Amino acid sequence: MKKYILIYNPVSGDAKFKLKLDEVVEYLQMNDGIVLTFRTRYKGDIRPFIKEAKEFASDGIIVSGGDGTVHEVINAMMTEAVDVPLGIIPSGTCNDFAGYLNFHKNIPGCLSAVTSGKWRMVDVGKVNGEYFLNVASAGLLTSVAHNVDTALKNTLGRMAYYFKGLGELPNFQSLHVSITADGQTFSENILLFLVMNSGVVGSFPPLAPEAKIDDGKLDILIVNKCSISELMGLFISIFSGRHTLSSHIRHLQATDIYIECNEPIESDLDGELGPPLPLAISTVTKKLRVFQLP
Numbered sequence: 001m002k003k004y005i006l007i008y009n010p011v012s013g014d015a016k017f018k019l020k021l022d023e024v025v026e027y028l029q030m031n032d033g034i035v036l037t038f039r040t041r042y043k044g045d046i047r048p049f050i051k052e053a054k055e056f057a058s059d060g061i062i063v064s065g066g067d068g069t070v071h072e073v074i075n076a077m078m079t080e081a082v083d084v085p086l087g088i089i090p091s092g093t094c095n096d097f098a099g100y101l102n103f104h105k106n107i108p109g110c111l112s113a114v115t116s117g118k119w120r121m122v123d124v125g126k127v128n129g130e131y132f133l134n135v136a137s138a139g140l141l142t143s144v145a146h147n148v149d150t151a152l153k154n155t156l157g158r159m160a161y162y163f164k165g166l167g168e169l170p171n172f173q174s175l176h177v178s179i180t181a182d183g184q185t186f187s188e189n190i191l192l193f194l195v196m197n198s199g200v201v202g203s204f205p206p207l208a209p210e211a212k213i214d215d216g217k218l219d220i221l222i223v224n225k226c227s228i229s230e231l232m233g234l235f236i237s238i239f240s241g242r243h244t245l246s247s248h249i250r251h252l253q254a255t256d257i258y259i260e261c262n263e264p265i266e267s268d269l270d271g272e273l274g275p276p277l278p279l280a281i282s283t284v285t286k287k288l289r290v291f292q293l294p
């Protein structure tokens with residue numbers, strides 16, 4: 001019999017995953033598994049649980065939530081040196097990392113990856129001592145995910161992010177940043193930057209189509225200062241995949257990145273509030289095991 005841990009966030013996305021717990025337990029039992037369940041209650045309660053649960057000696061940790069909950073789980077696993085494969089049942093608002101791996105809101109589909117026992121190694125990003133799985137960012141629109149009210153997210157879903165983002169546009173001032181990527185330094189006036197592992201952010205089509213989660217590199221996308229109408233044009237070009245050709249975009253790949261800004265700004269890691277700049281970012285190559293769809 002295999003032993004699994006299930007960590008679920010009861011308020012992620014439309015807050016309906018909790019109604020499907022019986023389906024999860026039944027699926028695992030039917031496939032020779034038993035599960036220890038943890039319901040998150042507040043930010044920061046996953047790490048103490050993962051520490052306590054070490055003696056359960058699980059064969060895998062399954063997380064149900066959005067990118068923020070997955071973020072907290074992988075940070076707890078890294079910090080507590082828990083090296084078991086991770087399964088994901090997306091139940092958040094965007095679920096960017098899960099979507100990249102083709103995990104959708106289909107419980108038997110996601111659990112079939114877990115019970116197949118097959119996993120792959122993926123890279124993890126590290127920033128100022130904290131880890132991220134999908135994206136580290138700062139600037140325009142990047143604080144939207146961690147500033148939107150939970151009740152609004154539960155009812156409006158992604159639209160809550162988009163409405164909040166639109167409200168930021170008129171008053172946003174550009175940022176003067178200095179970025180060093182694998183030894184190459186440049187200073188620019190920017191609207192935002194994204195340092196991505198999977199290249200999928202905000203439920204948009206891939207922002208860095210060539211990004212891979214196991215290539216040892218992070219993809220940096222910088223949006224330089226431009227007008228609101230030019231920015232709107234950029235958003236539209238994302239849907240045809242032509243945004244990287246724009247003169248307002250700089251795209252590069254690197255393994256070690258240092259980003260500083262002449263004013264105090266906060267970062268966002270996987271949709272959660274991250275450390276303030278400066279950021280020292282690096283790739284931890286093939287650090288995490290993730291259950292793979294058969």
Ligand SMILES: Nc1ncnc2c1ncn2[C@@H]1O[C@H](COP(=O)(O)OP(=O)(O)OP(=O)(O)O)[C@@H](O)[C@H]1O
Nearest residue numbers: 012013040041043065066067068069092093094095
């Ligand atoms: N019981 C709880 N009540 C309120 N907030 C919680 C609870 N458990 C966890 N949280 C908070 O939920 C946030 C994570 O939400 P999560 O990212 O999983 O969902 P989401 O924001 O809907 O999805 P996504 O990040 O994919 O857009 C974290 O900030 C965490 O602290």
